[in-house]
Amino acid sequence: MSGEITLQNLTERLIAFRDERDWRQFHSLKDLIVSLNLEAAELLELTQWKGEKDFEASANDESVKAGVSEECADVLLYLLLIAERCGIDLLAAASEKIERNAQKYPVEKARGSARKYTEL
Ligand SMILES: [Mg+2]
Known part of the structure; x- marks a missing residue:
């Protein structure tokens, strides 16, 4: 594949991959969220029994x-x-989240601390 890989063109390829296989019918929002968490658990599994x-x-x-x-x-x-x-713009949502976290965890209070923002 040539050209820059972006979240948008990844999404387009993924939708094409799904639709070519007629898998949209299995992808309810609930099952997509379940699947996301199962894949996150597979990531977690890589750490199992390891120090x-x-x-x-x-x-x-x-x-x-x-x-x-x-x-x-x-x-x-x-x-x-x-x-x-x-219909979520993930890059915008992530950018806004970092901004909100910066407000909740000001450097002068949060630096070097693992405390939740409500306990700073
Ligand atoms: Mg996997």
């Missing part, structure tokens, strides 16, 4: 990286389908 430091140290191992990459892609693809279904 935090060992897993961190293996982050650049090719096999670990390949597994994390695949599950992140699965999560993103379901997220794109959910956003498309709901």
Whole structure:
């Protein structure tokens, strides 16, 4: 494929992939959200039975990286389908969320703290 990969053209390819297979009928909003969470659980599964430091140290191992990459892609693809279904501009929503978080967690109060904004 040539050209820049964007969330928009990824979504278009994903919708085409889905529609060529007549899978829209299985993609209720509820089942898209269930599927997103199942893929997130597959990402989590990669860490199962591994110590935090060992897993961190293996982050650049090719096999670990390949597994994390695949599950992140699965999560993103379901997220794109959910956003498309709901008419959400994901980049704008994420940008606005960072802005809101910056308001909730001002640097002078939040720096170096793991506390929730209600406890700062
Ligand atoms: Mg998966």
